[in-house]
Amino acid sequence: MAVETAMKGARKARPRKTVPMIDWLTRWSFMMPAIVILLAVLAYPILYTLEISFSSLDLGSFTANEWVGWENYGDVLKDRGFWNAMKVTGIYLAWAMPIQMILGFGIAYLINAEWKGRGVVRALFLIPMVVAPVVAGGIWRMMLDPLWGLVNYLLGLLGLGNPDWLGNPTLAMATLVIIDTWRWTPFVVLIATAALMALPKDVFEAADIDGANWWTKLWSITVPLLVPIIAATFVVRWLGAVKMFDIALAATRGGPGDATNVINLYIYEQAFRSLRFAESAAMAVIVLVMTMMLTGLFLIGTRKLEDNY
């Protein structure tokens, strides 16, 4: 206590020095290239999107030529396609995120034991992640086609019928979730494996001495220790999943009907096919704000979980 008081006193007693101007300039000059690059690649596109979302865009000059206030936002909020795309995205996220998290951490837990060839299996897990999403979507589209696809051929051998994966609205959504899960679960597995390997061994040794069984160790030690990692992985995957559109574009093209028309695909179509750039910018801003708000909520939740465990 006495030492703490003395240290506080010493801190207070330290004379405040004014930073010389030359030092201040030097510091900022080092930071300036990074700031300029950051502004150019991050702030400018966002600000430009914001600007055209409040304007009508002149396709002749590709510039915002007239301030229209909230008109584009009003049009977007009245657009049935926009709300359908938001709903489709919500359904996709509600299925894909939990499946990927549970599968990812589950697989990591199962392959965490020491066994020969574990390194090779981990390396193989990387393959779906490095396949370009458009290629992955196209290959899955071929494999799932009821006429030529391998999947239905195998199902047929087992007498499981000939499901129309891409033509039935419910199955098409399932297809999207399956492809996205195939692609991104390995990412979760890799993070979870690293986290599992970093868990303190002495805690498990103590549990063994106390006679804890497999389930007790999982539920009372592993899961609580992994909660911060699970939460952080969830946020990272959430930010990736909410932007997904390439797989939908290649595999289902948003169909049948508009059953898999996720919001980013819808925005892309409105911008680059319908050339409605101003309305698309308004949609992008709405999605950005909603994503930021939800991400903020998830981060608060993550912090609370970290505090609780």
Next chain:
Amino acid sequence: MKIRIHELLAGAALAGALSFGLSAHAEGLGTPDDPVEIHMLANEAFANQWQQNMVPEFNKAYPNIKVVIDGVPYSELLAKSLLDATGPDPRYDILIADDPWVPQLAEAGVLLDLKGDEVAGWTADDYEWDDFYAAPLAASEWKDVQYGVPLRSNLLLMFVNKSIYEAADLPAPTPELTWEDYLEQAPKLVMDRDGNGQADTWAIDTYFTRDALTPTIWQTIMNSNGGKLLTDDGKAAFNDETGVEALKTHIKLLDFAPPGAVSHGFNESLQAFRQGQTATMFMWGSVFKGTAVSPETTTLTPDEVGIQIMPVGSKTGGAHRGIWSGTINNKSENRQAAWALLEWLSSKEGEQWHANTLGVFPARKSTLDSTPDSEWMAPVFVALKNGYSVAGEGGMWRPRTPKSDAVQQVLADEVARAIAGQITPEEALDTAADRVNDVLN
């Protein structure tokens, strides 16, 4: 012989003027010491073919014009064309525009009038505009100004596998085939030919998936029954009984299509037909060579593949127009060289070379009346001539408006919802009409 001083001076002046003219002409088309380089933006589907085959042929006539062709995927081509052309320093002298894009590019003010005085001064006397069929030439016309020339013509046509019709004991279709005949025959074309108790041959495959080109099938049926996409004052006109019945017909085709056809588009229907699994296909005529002739891409032979206009409705047969036109950026510094390429490729000689060497479909009457070098092209020429006539008669093309792509996307959305069974054809077309009117307003 006496030569007066003023005659000498006049002669010198004339010689000077001529040499200046020739020099200016040579500069525009390049010289051996100072060649011109022009850039073209085209669909990646044929950009490489042109760069490898067409440019060397062009350079035999114009050795001092270097041509660089950049290919871009179809879905990004219009946006990229607009972005480049409206920029302060455009890269591309020539823009290759799909059928519905010219109004949009023209309204953006970036296209050169190809019948204007400037281009007329560079155009050869024997370049016959009147030799083009009206329908393909009209694809690059907007508000009475000609902004382009047809370079790759295409039509939505009906492909027929004659072997399957024979196996079904049905007569091979003719251009007189009506929709009633077609739908009556369709159930008989769904067959189990290998006898395993399951159908392995179907009547039709075409665009059913959510795609901007899927509504062209419905629209062609509607047009051949006298329906229209838009009124003369630019309002939606398709949500009437004719439009609804046409959409019902399009949806009914699914009953005779392979399993999973609701998600089929260009690639899948092409694959099914080329593998001999479907008796007919409504598809762009340009795929004929790969479908009937080239053994590396098809199991079929020219003898067993027929090509003709789509079935006849209450008014006319059907053939939806799809023309790639060559246009010139009016900000280009190489306009003369750019026109030299377009003029050469769309001239009578250039078009015949293009058709006979690369199998590209022509738009000139003289070419279509000629005997093609390849025997397989003869029935294609007949189908094209019929197709241009009915397309022109029925207004069978995508909407002619600067907002064409937005309208087409609306139609794609709503037609796809009806085909997927999410809403009724009536609801789909009413919703589409409201949205189209919003877009056009």
